[in-house]
Amino acid sequence: MRFDIITVLPGLLESPFAHSILQRAQKKGLAEIHVHNLRDYSTNKHKSVDDYPYGGGSGMVMMIEPFAACIEKLKAERDYDEVIFLTPDGETLNQGIANQLSIKQNFILLCGHYKGIDQRIRDLFVTREISIGDYVLSGGELPAAILVDAVVRLIPGVLSDETSALSDSFQDDMLDAPVYTRPADWRGNKIPDILLSGNTPEIEKWRFEQALERTRQRRPDLLERGE
Ligand code: ADE
Numbered sequence: 001m002r003f004d005i006i007t008v009l010p011g012l013l014e015s016p017f018a019h020s021i022l023q024r025a026q027k028k029g030l031a032e033i034h035v036h037n038l039r040d041y042s043t044n045k046h047k048s049v050d051d052y053p054y055g056g057g058s059g060m061v062m063m064i065e066p067f068a069a070c071i072e073k074l075k076a077e078r079d080y081d082e083v084i085f086l087t088p089d090g091e092t093l094n095q096g097i098a099n100q101l102s103i104k105q106n107f108i109l110l111c112g113h114y115k116g117i118d119q120r121i122r123d124l125f126v127t128r129e130i131s132i133g134d135y136v137l138s139g140g141e142l143p144a145a146i147l148v149d150a151v152v153r154l155i156p157g158v159l160s161d162e163t164s165a166l167s168d169s170f171q172d173d174m175l176d177a178p179v180y181t182r183p184a185d186w187r188g189n190k191i192p193d194i195l196l197s198g199n200t201p202e203i204e205k206w207r208f209e210q211a212l213e214r215t216r217q218r219r220p221d222l223l224e225r226g227e
Contacts, residue, residue, distance in 0.1 A: 001030065001031050001032070001102075001104075001105055001106070001107075001151070001152065001155055002031070002032040002033075002034070002078075002105065002106045002107070003031070003032070003033045003034065003107050003108075003109060003148055004034045004036060004074050004080075004106075004107070004108045004109070005033070005034070005035050005036065005108075005109045005111065005141075005144050005148075006036045006038055006067065006070050006071070006108065006109065006110050006111065007035060007036070007037070007038060007111040007139075007140070007141055007144070008037070008038045008039060008049055008111070008113055008139075009111070009113075009139060009141055010035045010036070010037045012139075012141040012142070013035045013141055013144070013145060014035075016145040016148075016149070017033045017145070017148065021149075021152070021153055021158060021159065022148065022149060022152055024158070025152045025153075025155065025158045028157065028158070030152075030155050030157055030158055031148075031152045031155060031158070033148060036070055036074075038062075038066050038067065038070065039066070040070075041065075041066040041067075041069040041070040041073075042065075042066050043065045043066065043069065048063075049062055049063055049066045050062050050063060050113070050114050051063050053115065057115075058115070059114055059115025059116075060114040060115060061114065061115050061116055061117065061118055062112060062113060062114060062116070062117040062118060062121075063118060064118040064120050064121050067110060067117065067118075067121045067125070068121070068124075068125070071083065071108060071125050074108060075108075078106060079106060080106045080107065080108050081104035081105055081106055081107065082101070082104060082107050082108070082127045082128050083107075083108045083110065083125050083126050083127050083128070084107060084108070084109050084110065084126070084127070084128045084129070084130055084147070085110045085112065085117070085121075085122060085126040085128075085129045085130075085140070086109065086110065086111055086112065086129075086130055086131070086132070086140030086143040086144050086147065087112055087116075087129050087130070087131060087140065088131045088134070088135070088136050088137075089129070089131065090128075090129030090130040090131040091128075091129065091130060091131065092130075092131050092132075092133060092134070093130050093131065093132050093133075093146070093147060093150065094170070095150075095168070095170035095171060097130065098147075098150040098151050098154060099154065101147075101151045102151050102154035102155060109140075109144045109147065109148075110125075110126065110140065111139055111140030111141045111143075111144050112139065112140045113138070113139045113140070130143070130147060131143070132146050132147070153165055170222070173215075173222045173223065173225055174211045174212065174215045174222065174223075175211060175214045175215045175218060175219060175222070176211060176214075177206075177207040177208070177210035177211040177214070178210060178214075180192075180195060184196065192206070194206045
C-alpha cells in the first residue's frame with residue numbers, strides 16, 4: 001500500500017509515521033508513505049500556493065495549479081485507487097471506511113489549509129472526501145495521519161497478532177471489554193475474580209457481557225446500527 005500526501009507543512013508529517021506500528025509497516029515493506037511539499041509545485045516566483053477568493057470574503061483559498069501539477073506528476077508514475085481530500089465537510093471516518101480502504105493499494109491524500117481549496121480541485125481530481133469528526137482543525141495534516149494509521153494497521157501482517165485488528169473496538173459494532181494486567185490487587189482494588197479462574201469459556205462470556213454493557217451505556221447507536 002502506498003500513500004502520497006500533499007501538504008504545505010511536510011514537517012508536521014515527519015514524526016507520526018516514524019514510530020511503532022506505522023514505522024514497522026514501512027520497514028516490513030507493507031506500506032510506503034511519501035510526503036510532498038506543495039510549495040515545490042508552485043507555478044509562480046513567490047512560491048505561493050494560495051490566493052484571494054473570487055467574489056471577496058475573508059481567508060485565502062488554495063490554488064488549483066500546484067495541486068494539479070503534483071497530482072498529475074504522481075498519476076503519470078502509477079495508478080491511484082483514491083484521491084482523498086481531508087475536510088470537515090467530508091463523510092465521517094469510521095471503522096467501516098477504514099476497512100474499505102484497507103483493501104485498496106495506492107492513495108493520494110490532499111491536506112487543505114486556510115479557507116479551503118479551489119472547488120475545481122475537488123471536482124476534477126478528488127474521488128473521496130473524508131472528515132475525522134465534527135470539529136475544525138487548522139489543516140488536513142493530522143487528519144491525514146489519522147487516516148493512514150487507521151488503514152495501515154489493517155493490512156495483513158502489520159500487527160504481529162493478526163487477530164488483534166479483528167478484535168478491535170468497532171470491528172463488530174461493539175466497544176471492547178475492560179482489560180487488566182498485574183498486579184491483581186493494587187491498593188485493595190482487585191481485578192474481577194473471573195479473570196483468575198482459568199475458565200476460558202466463562203471468561204469469554206464475561207468479556208462479551210461487559211462489552212455489550214459498555215456499548216449499551218456509551219454508544220447505543222452502534223447496537224442499533226448492527227441490528
Ligand atoms: N481539516 C480541518 N478539520 C478537519 C477535520 N475535522 N477532518 C478532516 N480534515 C480537516
